Amino acid sequence: MRTSLIETEQIEAHLMQRAEPGDQLVFEARLLLEPELHEKMQWQREAYHMVKLYGRDQLKQEIDAVHQKLFTHKEHLSFSQKIRRLFTNR
Amino acid sequence: MAGFKFSNRTAEEREKLFIGLYKNAFPAVARYVSKMGGTFDEAKDIFQDALVIYYEKSVECSFKLKTNEKAYLLGIAKHLWLKKHRENTRNVPVDNLDIENEEATQASDKKVLNFLQTAGKKCMDLLRSFYYDQLPLADAAELFGFSGVRSATVQKYKCLEKVRETVKEKALTYEDFLD
Secondary structure (H helix, E strand, O other): OOOHHHHHHHHHHHOOOOOOOHHHHHHHOOOOOHHHHHHHHHHHHHHHHHHHHHHHHHHHHHHHHHHHHHHHHHHHHHHHHHHHHHHOOO | OOOOOOOOOOOOHHHHHHHHHHHHHHOOOHHHHHOOOHHHHHHHHHHHHHHHHHHHHHOOOOOOOOOOOHHHHHHHHHHHOOOOOOOOHOOHHHHHHHHHHHHHHHHHHHHHHHHHHHOOHHHHHHHHHHOOEEEEEEEEEEEEEOHHHHHHHHHHHHHHHHHHHHHHHHHHHHHHOOO
């Protein structure tokens, strides 16, 4: 892997607390000495956050598609009627 | 059911999983929401949020199902219902402030997310599999057509760098805009 990718991997190991103790020490020392590495780490943390939001957003769309299927397709009619009755017979 | 791991590799597998969970647990959740005076749409929203929580907990390796999925989903749904209705009645200024701040952060996140969804969908899908769905490397490699774990790993870090750069650029752009 090219150098920048190795560094990205190291940042990940640090953020996810998966680095070996020795590597961890070296990395922490570098963080103190290299402000740009520290900055990269902050943005990488934000990138994981964005991936999580993206994943959640996509999953919600998948779940909603399942809902639409269950409440519109004929093969699930008895199920959808059973649920709808809970809200009409009150 | 300790250590039970569901199959979530592909969209098809997830669809099957959610249809099963819907059929198994939604009737009980809908019955509860109906009893509490809620609407069909409220039952739907609460159940879908419960499914997301259930999914995220399940992909964390440490998570073991202590009870059956139906009881678990009903438990989360009840919790979400009560939380929602407590919040609706709350009218303390400090709370309002907190909510406003939260919404402001979410708005800026949303802008970046919208951009990533259109400009970098391929990378985002790959990263989603790794970090959100937490697929094993070999599974993700096969799913995305890589020759092996090694090249999938390289691509993962390339994508991560791309997203990191985008996030940085966008954050700085919006900062300028706000000034």
